[in-house]
Amino acid sequence: MVASEFSPKKVSESSQESSRRSAREIIPLLLELILPHSVVDVGCGTGIWLSVFKEFGIEDCLGIDGDYIDTENLQISLTEFLSFDLQKPLQINRKFDLVISLEFAQNFPIDCAKLFIDSLTNLGDVILFSAAIPSQGGTYSLNEQWPDYWVQHFQKNGYVVIDYLRKKIWNHENVEPCYAQNLLLFVNYNCIEKYPSLHREFKNNSISQLAIVHPQIYLKSFSIAEKKLQSINLSSFISLIPKKLVEQAPSVVPTIREIRQQLAEFLLTIPTESIESIYLSSVGKAHQMLLDSGIKGEQLIEAEQQFVDSLVANIARGFDEPRAIQYLLVAMLYRQAYHLPLTYDFTRVPLWFLKEYLNFILYYPGYFQEIKEVEQYYHHIQKLVNYVNVSLFNNQNSKFWQNVASFVVKSINVTPLYFSTENLRVIFTKGAELAELVLTAKDYKIDYTFPERPANLKKIRLGVLKNHFLPHPETYNTLPVFEYLDRDKFEIILYVIEVHDHPLEQYCQSRADRLTKLPNDTHSQVQIIRADNLDILFIATTFLGSLVLHRLARIQTTYFVSPATTGTRNIDYYISGNLTEPLEAQAHYREQLVTINGTGFCFDFTKEVDAPTIQLNRQILGIPDESVVFISGASFFKIIPELRVTWAKIMAAVPKAVLVLYPFSPIWDTQYSKQFLYSNITTFFAKYGIEKNRLILLDIQGRSNVKECLKLGDIYLDSYPYSGATTTVEALEVGLPSVVMEGNALRSRTAAALLRELQMPDLIANSEEAYVQLAIALAQDSNLRQQKSAEIKQKMQQPPRFMDSRSYSKQMESLFQELCRQKFNSGK
Structure with missing residues (x-):
């Protein structure tokens, strides 16, 4: 929620009176340093502080706040109040002796911070300022920051900080803890000598410890956190909400939104040092249930979008931000990883959070909702793969990086990359290299040298590798590859992971010399295929993971069943058609591109036996x-x-x-x-x-x-x-x-x-x-x-x-013979 949605009607009378009491204690101390004839309060609310300045004889006062202020409740006259949207540049053609802005700046999104400070410094040379620190809490806080953050903004405008008031009011019973904790003076350095008392305090000033927490606020933050935790009713929530609830019951969306908001506020309220123990409790389970509920598939409402914008600005600062993990946990509830300006620095992610973080950055929801979202996903995965690839390459003996890389290789989803218009060669090559590094660390023997091929072999030994030969587009367009090859010139071995004894599988087997069912473990699969001493292995699926990274045959090929390059070093050729490939097509492949006349692929549906079971009109x-x-x-x-x-x-x-x-x-x-x-x-x-x-x-x-x-x-x-x-x-x-x-x-x-x-x-x-x-x-x-x-x-x-399967088989026959001739320098 942003400042423009704040309503002073929600502020209790006791809160207003505590502000009045605080002003009556602080203003006399301020008047010891400066004797202003005019005061402007930016974010004045109902004008309580200005009304107290009037009690001390300062009549030239102006209060500025948004149009949400109920002017009937003003403590100053209507002519002394200016309604203005303070997320826009404020230009008033006059200067004031004193500018104040108290516990207000944190209500704006982070990208408005510079603009707001510019507005303050345009109004005068002396500024009394306070803003909420992290975890201080507040319904409308979007940019809680430590004082050094605001000091840097003021310094860019030539203002210096004077920490004079806090030590005088720290333990004062009539002063609100937020003022005792946050109140600072900022003075235009070029004008400071005009104010002798301020100049003296500036020379004696110590700003080595600006970030301090008042005991009452520290205790209050725990109290708020406990109440919020109780209000969420986590145990009930966890037991009742199944995965993808939003899709199953759209009517629950408002309730899930409310629970998400409560959990987000709670996570931002708790002290940073407590985040691990709290997340490892039922809070973490509730967090995961929200991620699984499907709520992120719903369009953000306006208030949520503004809230997320403030989170994004904090996340962009990376792990140097003290509350980086809290901001991430909250952002995870609202946006996908590829929507966020993430810092890829896994070494700074706490181990208790690392798995959840990796799951988050690798997660693909199954659909895209927004224009250009596909390209966002592409650039996200590209950066991720590059980062993990370089990190593992530079730390190959590191168990940490071996585990991280293994997790990434196992979990990454490259299918959405096919929906991008980008050239996928680099990213797929980097992905394959990363997978190779992972396998090498696990002692897989990726490379292999085959014995010299006997000169008297009459047949080319061709292997065709697939998951299965059930009715499936992959089967219908793999069958023509070998269906009508000359069996006097080719020995054909089919390799599958699954055997189903389906009629189509039986037919495919009849068009080969044998069908071999491979075991499930990669080591055994590699040994079995290598033992067959293949001349060519035709890889007809994209779902065999680490197996296809290995050298399994003297020549290894694939085709359009992989919609882009595999990026794999040990696949030698990508077979396509001259009608399918553009000019300069080789730039898209790590493999050597070879083309045949036509589309480069073929379907044989002649063995299809199913009949229609529906009637539509x-x-x-x-x-x-x-x-x-x-x-x-x-x-x-x-x-x-x-x-x-x-x-x-x-x-x-x-x-x-x-x-x-x-x-x-x-x-x-x-x-x-x-x-x-x-x-x-x-x-x-x-x-x-x-x-x-x-x-x-x-x-x-x-x-x-x-x-x-x-x-x-x-x-x-x-x-x-x-x-x-x-x-x-x-x-x-x-x-x-x-x-x-x-x-x-x-x-x-x-x-x-x-x-x-x-x-x-x-x-x-x-x-x-x-x-x-x-x-x-x-x-x-x-x-x-x-x-x-x-x-x-x-x-x-x-x-x-x-x-035309028969014609296509003959094209492939000629191509296989030519590839072998080039490889073995023979006419086969």
Whole structure:
């Protein structure tokens, strides 16, 4: 809460009287040093201090405060009060003999501190000032600081500090402890000789110990903390709130917000030296439950945003800030790590907090809410990986850094990086190097020298590495790699982690010499594959972790199942297509890029046996017959905020359009925040005047059901910057005109490559504006849609190379032979 929300009506009469008593004791001491004829009080409240100055004969008084002050309660005349927003620069064309501002500066966000001090120093040369210190407490405190902080701000304006009053009032029973603790004088150094008494005190001044805590305030802070802790009712809270409660029961959001605020205030109130013991109690459990509740997925309300802004400013000071851990604990309740200006200095994180801190900085909530959030995540992970990589490299024998790096490698989620437009080569290479350092420290033998290949071997021994061969896009586009290889020229070994005896798995096994189930531990997996003395290992999955860091075959390759470079030193080649890769594509890969003609990937759905189990039509979904239906099967995760805005622009330009999404594919995940996606998209839609009922979310499983769903559509909208492959192929299979955008890397070019293969480049956009205009043009011209649909259906019947498994196998056969020829200098 900021100062402008403060209401003096909430201040009790006893509090006002204690301020009056304090003023009556302090002002006479002040008059021994300076005899002012005019006084201005900035943050005057109802003007109590000014009314006491009047008692001492000083009539020229001005009080300044916000428009929240009830002028009926003023202790000064209305003509002596100026209403002003003090978060803005204050300019008054006069100077005052004395400026006072008492227990007020802490109520502003930290980024207003300089502006506020500038306003004070513009008003006069002598300033009586006090502001709350850390943990002093206060409902509206946003920037509690030790006195040295304010001294530095005043010094920048040429003011010196005089600590004269505190020693005289420290134990005075009529003086409030906050004044006894915080009251300081600041004087313009260029004018100090005009005030002999002030000049004398300045010469005798000692400022070596400005940061002091009054005993009564110290005891009060514990009392406040205990009351706040009791009010939160932690035991009840912990026992009642399950994970993701906010998603399951949106009606509890206001209650969870209130509990979060209470816990935040409590954490900022407790003394720093007590934070460890308190966090390791039920407070830490409550903190974790709030993190798990899903409340961070809710948009911050205005007061929360202002509160978080003040936290961010304190966090930016890093671990030099005395209450850094408290600020972090509170910020964790409101924002993700990639929203905060974190200091990557793990050695300064207390060990009792280190695991929770690492979990926090590595956490990805499963979706992005705000524009440019993807890039924030990218830069956050980039800095993190660089920092841990360098730290472990420079401290390879350190158990601390080995443990930290191991935790990071195990927990980091790189999938969201695919939604970025950045070149991922450097960050993925650094990540792979970090993983190698971790394995090396654990005595893994990453490198391996194979015996010389016998010259009389007639067959190339090819291994294909996957998790499983169940029905899955990875299986359908891995099968063509080996399905029709010449068995007189190739010996094929399939390696899997899981065996299911599924008909598709059985068919895949029939197209190879054998299928080997690997054990679960990496050491054994490495030994088994190396023992097979492979010529080539084709890595057909991204989910095998540390195994693919090893040298397992003489030649190791991968392809578009990894949407970007693996960054791995021991993967030699990345296989792609000349229609998919841009110019200068090698800059995106650590591997050597090799391309074949076409898209570089192929699907074989001919072994698919499932039939549709759903019946859908427009009437069932309540879609009017005259509506244009945009449809997309882009994954939940690919629908980033920028894409939501683009789709909103399209929908706004086509008033009768409906958008149908089926984004909940089990390929990506098994649990989705469905309510979040609906709420977030409709929020974007509302900004463009689009009604909620024009968005339909469906949960469709299975390719046959997906194609039934696609028949509802008029136009397919591909995702960007991470485009579709399987989902776009499915749209093309039913003849849907597809709007795609082409980017600068493979992951943003797969759908465009499909259309280029069909020789339909007019459906490819190269910018958001072109994407929107293309979608609108198709929506407004039914003849154009029909023409494009007929053209797609005709070309998909041929079939195109990306659906021709036999042709693709022959391309891969030639490529494998060429790679072996280069490696072994033979004709095989």
